[in-house]
Amino acid sequence: MKSEAASTASAAEAASYSISELAREFDITTRTIRFYEDKGLISPARRGQTRVYSPEDRVRLKLILRGKRLGFSLDESREIIDMYDPAHGNVEQLHRLLQHIEQKRAQLQQQLRDIESLMGELDDAETRARASLAQAENK
Amino acid sequence: MKSEAASTASAAEAASYSISELAREFDITTRTIRFYEDKGLISPARRGQTRVYSPEDRVRLKLILRGKRLGFSLDESREIIDMYDPAHGNVEQLHRLLQHIEQKRAQLQQQLRDIESLMGELDDAETRARASLAQAENK
DNA sequence: GCAGAGGCTTACGTTAACGTAAACGTAAAG
DNA sequence: CTTTACGTTTACGTTAACGTAAGCCTCTGC
Numbered sequence: 001m002k003s004e005a006a007s008t009a010s011a012a013e014a015a016s017y018s019i020s021e022l023a024r025e026f027d028i029t030t031r032t033i034r035f036y037e038d039k040g041l042i043s044p045a046r047r048g049q050t051r052v053y054s055p056e057d058r059v060r061l062k063l064i065l066r067g068k069r070l071g072f073s074l075d076e077s078r079e080i081i082d083m084y085d086p087a088h089g090n091v092e093q094l095h096r097l098l099q100h101i102e103q104k105r106a107q108l109q110q111q112l113r114d115i116e117s118l119m120g121e122l123d124d125a126e127t128r129a130r131a132s133l134a135q136a137e138n139k
Numbered sequence: 140m141k142s143e144a145a146s147t148a149s150a151a152e153a154a155s156y157s158i159s160e161l162a163r164e165f166d167i168t169t170r171t172i173r174f175y176e177d178k179g180l181i182s183p184a185r186r187g188q189t190r191v192y193s194p195e196d197r198v199r200l201k202l203i204l205r206g207k208r209l210g211f212s213l214d215e216s217r218e219i220i221d222m223y224d225p226a227h228g229n230v231e232q233l234h235r236l237l238q239h240i241e242q243k244r245a246q247l248q249q250q251l252r253d254i255e256s257l258m259g260e261l262d263d264a265e266t267r268a269r270a271s272l273a274q275a276e277n278k
Numbered sequence: 279g280c281a282g283a284g285g286c287t288t289a290c291g292t293t294a295a296c297g298t299a300a301a302c303g304t305a306a307a308g
Numbered sequence: 309c310t311t312t313a314c315g316t317t318t319a320c321g322t323t324a325a326c327g328t329a330a331g332c333c334t335c336t337g338c
Contacts, residue, residue, distance in 0.1 A: 020314070030315085035296060049303080049316055066253050071210015073294075080257070083264040094272050101265050108254050108261075114205045115247050115254075118219070122247075125222040126240050133233050159284070169285085174326060188286055188333080212324075 017053040019044075026065055036064060039074055041081070070111065080104065156192040158183075165204055175203060178213055180220070209250065219243065 023030045036042050037051075042060050044051040053061075060081060067077030083097060162169045175181050176190075181199050183190040192200075199220060206216030222236060 018314080029297080031298085032296065034316090039295090051315085066257070069210070070250060070253050070257070071208070075294095084260070091272065091275050094268050094275070097268050098265060098272075101261050101268070105258065105261055108258055111209060111250070111254060114209050115250060118205070118209070119244065119247055121223070122240050122244055126237060129233050129236050129240070133230065136230050136233070157284085168327080170328085171326065173286090178325090190285080214324095 015055055016045075017058060019051050019053065022053055022058060022061060026061060028065070033061070036061070036074070039078075041074060041078055070108075154194055156197060158190050158192065161192055161197060161200060165200060167204075172200070175200070175213070178217075180213060180217055209247075 017025075019030045019033055023033060033042070037044065041064055042053075042057050044053045044057050046052065063081050064074070064077045067074075067080060072080070079100065083101060156164075158169045158172055162172060172181070173190075176183065180203055181192075181196050183192045183196050185191065202220050203213070203216045206213075206219060211219070218239065222240060
């Protein structure tokens with residue numbers, strides 16, 4: 001039997017991760033992970049002094065990093081993560097949440113358009129570059 | 140006859156823009172535009188001291204802002220803009236350019252995947268929020 | 279002739295997102 | 309028993325991307 005995930009030994013003991021394990025997996029530094037905790041984006045458990053990360057913590061980290069790839073600030077990523085929580089109390093807050101979701105959707109749609117046009121331009125640039133290359137070779 | 144674009148009077152006099160015109164159009168400050176110039180992203184002409192922006196300058200500005208929406212740094216945007224220039228000299232540079240284009244494409248594809256998943260999660264979040272709302276209303 | 283309305287330069291200030299380093303604790307390995 | 313590996317806190321440093329403000333031209337309308 002192959003060794004299991006990271007720290008789980010036998011049955012269903014809910015895997016946990018050390019800070020350096022996560023750092024390695026996502027190619028970031030431990031400093032970065034602690035920084036995110038400082039900013040209130042993750043709240044790992046503690047065994048004594050040492051941080052112990054749950055699978056949920058790991059998912060949060062993933063969401064943060066995905067946000068980064070999309071150019072989101074940590075505050076924006078926090079907002080998005082909060083949309084996931086079942087913690088939205090009253091009706092007014094729910095309405096605000098829905099508005100917020102709509103805004104994010106609009107932003108993502110703009111990004112889609114931006115990517116589409118940029119992709120086209122990259123195609124053009126490649127075509128021109130290949131043309132220049134061809135001309136350079138048989139000159 | 141309706142008044143033409145910004146500063147062009149009669150025939151084909153190649154429109155030009157003042158810094159504040161561009162600032163208004165793109166909803167940024169003049170400081171920001173000058174900052175981009177400082178960083179070598181735009182190089183407007185001068186009439187005396189005053190900056191005079193051509194349509195090409197305006198396009199560059201647009202590209203920078205699109206880059207920002209995609210989370211690019213100014214350096215990255217500069218690289219992308221440079222891909223457009225017909226200034227790639229020798230063969231080696233052309234090969235590097237092609238590699239660069241491929242990298243950007245890969246990055247954009249990752250962003251596409253990220254947007255897709257985030258969109259799906261926004262849908263889920265909306266569904267849950269609407270469910271909570273419905274339950275709150277007929278409780 | 280002077281008050282605005284722009285425009286310019288120079289320069290210090292600010293925020294986000296970490297980097298870097300010091301100084302210390304602890305547990306397993308040789 | 310002392311490396312070695314990993315963990316912790318605290319704190320100052322750094323870079324990008326502007327914001328903000330001061331001080332100074334210059335043209336246009338009244």
